[in-house]
Amino acid sequence: MSEWLTGAIARGQGISDWLAPKRAQALELLSQTAWPTRRTEAWRYTPLRSVERSIAKDQVQTTGLSPVDIADLHMTELVFVNGRFDVQQSSSELPTGLSIVLGSELNNADQALAIEQFSSIKPSRHLFGLVNDALASDVVVVAIAAGADIEKPIRISSLLSSGAEAHTRVQVKLGDGAKATVIEDVQAQGDTLSTAFVEYDIADNARLEHYRFALQTNTNVAIGGSHFNLNNKSKMHSTIVAFGSDLSRLDTDIIHAGEFADAKLNAMYLLDGKELFDLHATVEHAMPNGTTEENVRGIVADRARAVFNGRIHIHRDAQKTLAELNNRNLLMSDKAEINTKPELEIYADDVKCAHGATIAEIDKQALYYLQTRGVSRSKAQVMLNFGFINELIDLMPNAALAEWVRPIIRERFAQMEVK
Template sequence: MSVWLENAIARANSTSDWLSPIRSVSLAALKDTPWPTRKTEAWRYTSLKSLERATLSPSPSVNQDTPEQIDGFESFNLVFRNGEFDLDSLTQPLPAGLMISYLPTASEEMKQASLDEFSQIKPGRHLFGLINDVLAQHVVRIEVAEGVSISQAIRITSLIGLNSESHTRVFVKLNKGASLTVSEHYQGNVESLNTGFVEYDICAEAKLEHYRFALQTDKAISLGGCHFKLGERADLNSTLVGFGSDLSRVDTDIIYDGEFATAKLNAFYLLDGKELFDLHATVEHAVPNCTTLENVRGIVADRAKAVFNGRIHIHRHAQKTLAELNNRNLLLSDKAEINTKPELEIYADDVRCAHGATVAEIDKHALYYLESRGISRSKAQVMLNFGFINELIDQMPNQVLAEWIRPQIRNRFAEMEVTR
């Protein structure tokens, strides 16, 4: 066990509040969970040494940062600063059918109901999910009433400052026939630690449009996850965008709990320098007649490293399943590294499934062609890189967010030099 984790457990043992019943269960599980090493399969390519070396404070100075403005994006803004929830977020008027609760100040009845929901979707195998269980104090619950469609999005922003620890937790419930857009944003590039976990309960016939922008860079350490449970005929459309940092990992889980549900997951990551980005995605097809479409792309430059593990598990009774998983990667340097492991684990016999992974480099003939037409080499590289990713940006349902992320992607491409 690491020194940092020992200190975290000691802090959790000294905390007593409404979450104590959950905290005690997760603490017991943590004590029986070994600290990951290179021999731990789920962490084989991702080292935690940067966390062990980091100088962090559970009580950092006040963070006065503000969320980045997104012109034209209509949203209810929920803000965490260094892990503490900004209560001013709750002063905005909400439409009928939308309820947002800050659980530490909620009624005892609400707290008790939330205890029954807490960590019921996020699998217990996630080490930093357990750590979030025991360290999270500022918990927010979002619920949309049955049959209600909320036109404005919910934007959840985590602002993480120097040497700070941020352990945020959000639970989102869409009742039958409800619809909602949620956009998660993680900002900060200084030495810090963020474990941001969100659980989504998408009930029958409900629809969730989801985004996670894991845009922390440089010295930031980000270890979080988003976890979804889909009821009958539920629909999920999720987009994940990741930049690398000293240590960045996202765990995502999709669990089918009702028939005829559909999930589409698009993800792309852009890495440079010595950055690391690790995406572990697991899909549990536990019932028949469901569909998963998963498309993941990565571009890795310099000495950066990407890790992707995509597992689709089709249970014995999950007949008539359609599942497709595709991972495509582009290496811009001889020293860049990509470790990809797409998996299909199938126990049903009446299914349609496919998976694949490719690792390639920029087409030198295409690069030469553009240069021969008077386009500079650096601009030609940006154009080819952007073309590799742009298909997934075009598929984002919210075009305002698509237009907001495009220039950030271009700027990042401009900094990524092709050396092979």
């Protein structure tokens, strides 16, 4: 066991609060868990040296941090600063049908329900999910009433100042027939370590539009997860936009726990320098008539490294399932690296499933052609790269968010050079 994990367990053992039963379970599992090495399949291409070098700090400057504007959208804000829920920056006036409460402030009955839901969707196999179970200072519980249509997006912002370590946790429950948009956003100044996990329980006929912007770069270590439980005829559409950093890891789990559930996941990652981004996505089809469409695209430049593991598991009772997984990657350097592993595990016999992965280099002839027509090399790169990614941006349900993220991605492309 690593010194860092030993220290995390010791810190978790020193916390006594309403989450004590769940912390105890997590600490017990952590004490039995081996620290990942290159022989650990889930971490085979993602070394944890940057985590091991991290040193927890008791006091870090927290003033002056506030969420950046996104697309001039009016949003319901849920703000964490260095792992602590910030009541002052979070929205106090909520639309009808929406409740946002700290778990420690719930009454006994609601607290018991929150404890029951805690880690019921996030699988226990996620090492840093268990770390988050043990070290999160509290849980923010977001509840959307049955039939409610929450028009304003709900943004979960995690703000980190230099040198901070943070562990944030949110539970989101959509009642029957409810509709909502949730945006997860991490903003870090540098040299930080964070775990951020959100669990979504999507009831019958409910609709969730989800975004996760993991745009932290440089020396940040960001490990997190978004985990979804779909019930009868519920729908979700998730979009992930990620840059790389010293270590950036995201685990996504989608569980089809009801019939006729529909899931769409689109992810794009853009890496430069010596950055690392690791996306592990697992879809569990446990019930019949479910559909999943998963599209993941990455562009990797310089000496950056990307890891993608996409697994779709069709259980024996999940007849009439339709599932498709596609991963496409573009390498801009001879030293850039992508490790991709799409998987289908099928135990039902009446299904339609497909999966595939491609890795290619940027077309240098096309790059040369554009340059001969008076287009600068940097602009030509942006044009070619943007065409590769833009299809997924066009699929974002929120047009304002799509227009907001486009110039950010263009600027990122301009920094990435073909070598």
